[in-house]
Amino acid sequence: MEEHGEIINRLGELRRATESGGTGAREQAADHLAALLDPHTRAEEVGLFHVLREDPEFTEHIDRLCGEHTGIDELLAAVRAGDAARMPDLELALRAHIDHEDNGLFPAAAIALAGGDGWERVHDLTPAP
Numbered sequence: 001m002e003e004h005g006e007i008i009n010r011l012g013e014l015r016r017a018t019e020s021g022g023t024g025a026r027e028q029a030a031d032h033l034a035a036l037l038d039p040h041t042r043a044e045e046v047g048l049f050h051v052l053r054e055d056p057e058f059t060e061h062i063d064r065l066c067g068e069h070t071g072i073d074e075l076l077a078a079v080r081a082g083d084a085a086r087m088p089d090l091e092l093a094l095r096a097h098i099d100h101e102d103n104g105l106f107p108a109a110a111i112a113l114a115g116g117d118g119w120e121r122v123h124d125l126t127p128a129p
Contacts, residue, residue, distance in 0.1 A: 003040050004098045010036055011094055018079060018087045030080035037076070039127070041069045044101075047126030051118055052109055061105060068097045 010033040017029040052058040075090035
């Protein structure tokens with residue numbers, strides 16, 4: 001969850017760069033955001049999401065979150081390429097996704113994985129930063 005704060009800060013930088021109209025600044029801000037999102041998303045999908053997917057109660061939710069990851073990546077690529085009209089969509093999608101994780105999945109995971117070896121398995125599967 002701590003990474004989400006930095007991701008939101010980078011999103012703000014991208015919004016400002018997009019509004020200023022400078023290609024180089026927009027591309028650089030998009031690259032900085034991607035540099036945070038890519039390892040974050042990968043770590044979630046191969047660690048926590050992988051372990052939670054073993055419980056049928058989480059499968060649909062995990063599938064939706066993975067779809068959100070893909071959609072966010074596509075929106076970020078469009079903004080980076082110069083489609084400034086997609087910036088509000090990116091911001092809305094990323095903020096909603098973070099809310100789904102912080103206020104839905106993560107608290108549920110804390111309960112579901114308590115008391116067993118679930119967190120150890122998540123840790124073992126998650127790539128080092």
